[in-house]
Amino acid sequence: MSQLALWRSGSARVLPGFGLSMGISVLFISLVLLLPITGLFGQLAGLSLAEYWAIITEGRVVASYMVTIGAAAVAALVNAVFGLLLAWVLVRYEFPGKRLLDALMDLPFALPTAVAGITLATLYAGNGWMGSLLEPLGFQVAYTWVGIALAMAFTSIPFVVRTVQPVLEDLPAEVDEAAMSLGATDGVAFRRVIMPHLWPALVTGTGLAFVRSLGEFGAIIFIAGNMPYETEITALMIFVKLQEYDYAGASAIASVVLFVSLALLLAINIWQGRFVRRLHGGTG
Amino acid sequence: MRRIGDAPAVRRLLIGAALLLSALFLLLPLVAIFAQAFSQGVMVFWANVSNTFTLHAIGLTLVIALLTIPICLVFGVALAWLVTRFSFPGRRILQTLIDIPFAVSPVVAGLIYLLLYGRNGWIGSWLDTHDIQLMFAWPGILMVTIFVTCPFVARELIPLMQAQGSREEEAAVTLGAGGWTTFRRVTLPNIRWALLYGIILTNARAVGEFGAVSVVAGAIRGKTNTLPLHLEQLYQDYNAVGAFASAALLALIALLTLAAKAGLEWRAARQEAFL
Numbered sequence: 001m002s003q004l005a006l007w008r009s010g011s012a013r014v015l016p017g018f019g020l021s022m023g024i025s026v027l028f029i030s031l032v033l034l035l036p037i038t039g040l041f042g043q044l045a046g047l048s049l050a051e052y053w054a055i056i057t058e059g060r061v062v063a064s065y066m067v068t069i070g071a072a073a074v075a076a077l078v079n080a081v082f083g084l085l086l087a088w089v090l091v092r093y094e095f096p097g098k099r100l101l102d103a104l105m106d107l108p109f110a111l112p113t114a115v116a117g118i119t120l121a122t123l124y125a126g127n128g129w130m131g132s133l134l135e136p137l138g139f140q141v142a143y144t145w146v147g148i149a150l151a152m153a154f155t156s157i158p159f160v161v162r163t164v165q166p167v168l169e170d171l172p173a174e175v176d177e178a179a180m181s182l183g184a185t186d187g188v189a190f191r192r193v194i195m196p197h198l199w200p201a202l203v204t205g206t207g208l209a210f211v212r213s214l215g216e217f218g219a220i221i222f223i224a225g226n227m228p229y230e231t232e233i234t235a236l237m238i239f240v241k242l243q244e245y246d247y248a249g250a251s252a253i254a255s256v257v258l259f260v261s262l263a264l265l266l267a268i269n270i271w272q273g274r275f276v277r278r279l280h281g282g283t284g
Numbered sequence: 285m286r287r288i289g290d291a292p293a294v295r296r297l298l299i300g301a302a303l304l305l306s307a308l309f310l311l312l313p314l315v316a317i318f319a320q321a322f323s324q325g326v327m328v329f330w331a332n333v334s335n336t337f338t339l340h341a342i343g344l345t346l347v348i349a350l351l352t353i354p355i356c357l358v359f360g361v362a363l364a365w366l367v368t369r370f371s372f373p374g375r376r377i378l379q380t381l382i383d384i385p386f387a388v389s390p391v392v393a394g395l396i397y398l399l400l401y402g403r404n405g406w407i408g409s410w411l412d413t414h415d416i417q418l419m420f421a422w423p424g425i426l427m428v429t430i431f432v433t434c435p436f437v438a439r440e441l442i443p444l445m446q447a448q449g450s451r452e453e454e455a456a457v458t459l460g461a462g463g464w465t466t467f468r469r470v471t472l473p474n475i476r477w478a479l480l481y482g483i484i485l486t487n488a489r490a491v492g493e494f495g496a497v498s499v500v501a502g503a504i505r506g507k508t509n510t511l512p513l514h515l516e517q518l519y520q521d522y523n524a525v526g527a528f529a530s531a532a533l534l535a536l537i538a539l540l541t542l543a544a545k546a547g548l549e550w551r552a553a554r555q556e557a558f559l
Binding site for chain 1: 286287288289291294295298299301302303305306308309310311312313314316317320358359362363365366369370372378380381382383384385386387388389390391392395396397398399400401404405406407427430431434450453454457458462463466467485488491492493494495498499512513515516519524527528531534535537538539541542543545546
């Protein structure tokens with residue numbers, strides 16, 4: 001109460017619109033973001049703890065966690081390497097087509113996931129442009145977990161590129177000039193001089209890509225084949241339960257997904273906050 | 285002075301690898317969409333695009349986007365104004381809360397709306413007794429679309445408004461300008477390009493959302509099908525050319541989004557160079 005009075009009378013508040021913008025923001029966040037989550041808890045309240053545990057540890061559901069987490073981890077690691085390469089090339093070199101390459105990086109965010117899904121499924125199917133090249137060599141991508149990882153990597157690559165790129169741009173030229181003039185080779189200089197500046201951003205970007213992959217649905221279901229125990233992702237499990245009108249089952253699995261993704265988001269935010277503080281000398 | 289990776293061989297190797305991988309991984313799918321859509325000629329493409337169900341899906345998709353944008357715009361501007369112009373307890377929490385839609389799986393987003401507003405939910409059952417149906421109808425599609433797109437405008441504005449600070453607005457207010465005039469004449473010109481890009485991103489996502497919408501839409505052909513749901517149905521019916529015709533329309537919107545972003549960035553860079 002006293003605090004409320006303090007910021008009401010705060011002499012620093014010259015600008016108008018505090019009440020209005022606070023009102024709109026709080027109303028919107030409560031109605032759109034928070035209220036629907038109560039529906040989930042309402043549904044879960046109807047389950048006993050034993051029932052809840054049985055649903056979320058059922059064999060087919062656990063298999064879907066494994067597929068989702070495994071494919072997302074592979075996709076995130078591939079994107080860490082690929083994204084670092086792309087960010088480096090885009091920041092450090094001049095070459096024809098650079099502007100186009102830079103614009104292309106945002107394609108996976110701009111392209112609807114269902115479009116990405118049917119396109120990747122068509123490309124990598126046995127008779128598709130890529131599939132007809134890879135399958136004779138013994139690589140089957142469509143309808144395997146490799147396809148799932150591929151779709152995840154496609155939709156989440158911009159997270160890594162766009163997180164690493166600005167940090168690399170802000171790195172002053174003196175940093176690597178000093179290392180090079182002292183006679184370090186490219187590889188050593190990159191590892192010892194560039195990476196220490198880059199890896200907080202790289203971890204953040206990779207983490208965001210991982211979280212996005214865990215929840216991805218539209219891009220994956222077409223290429224996954226959706227075989228129970230083999231290529232079924234957790235988001236699809238929720239969808240399947242809903243189609244069977246098993247609202248309790250869908251809610252239980254969704255609560256696990258929701259909890260994990262919110263916890264990861266929070267962890268990434270804290271991690272990022274810590275490094276921003278450290279890089280800017282203890283404040284901010 | 286030589287920098288890391290400046291040796292011609294390293295340079296060529298890295299640029300080559302980046303171009304090759306991007307071509308295979310990003311450009312090839314884009315080309316494939318249009319190749320598939322036009323694989324049986326322009327006439328078949330046109331027939332697929334102009335059929336009743338496709339036209340209806342296009343119409344519904346546009347209506348949803350047109351309704352979503354102003355709502356997200358008002359929220360985004362209000363939130364950005366609030367967290368960048370005032371300091372108050374709970375400011376950080378508000379900023380974290382708007383990230384929720386980015387972390388939540390679209391299917392989970394659809395599910396929580398279905399649970400609350402569906403016939404079994406505590407609001408839904410009350411609505412049901414008054415004969416109001418939101419789920420499996422267009423209002424449900426609109427509601428989940430607002431959920432998944434609401435962070436975009438705020439996320440574009442907050443860093444910019446934070447960097448610009450509030451000095452100009454404070455000067456205007458001290459000189460006697462009213463709140464609304466200050467916003468229109470001082471704030472808006474400063475943030476218009478970021479605002480525009482936020483709207484473009486909101487539009488791209490609103491038009492293309494699939495997971496959340498497919499949970500609440502019920503996919504009734506010619507009634508509650510948005511363009512992404514329509515193309516899924518065609519694809520499942522083994523009508524690949526029809527599906528890719530709709531996909532090509534969505535890909536075109538995606539390309540326009542990328543072009544708009546490049547244009548806005550170019551303008552921002554030029555402005556910076558002049559200052």
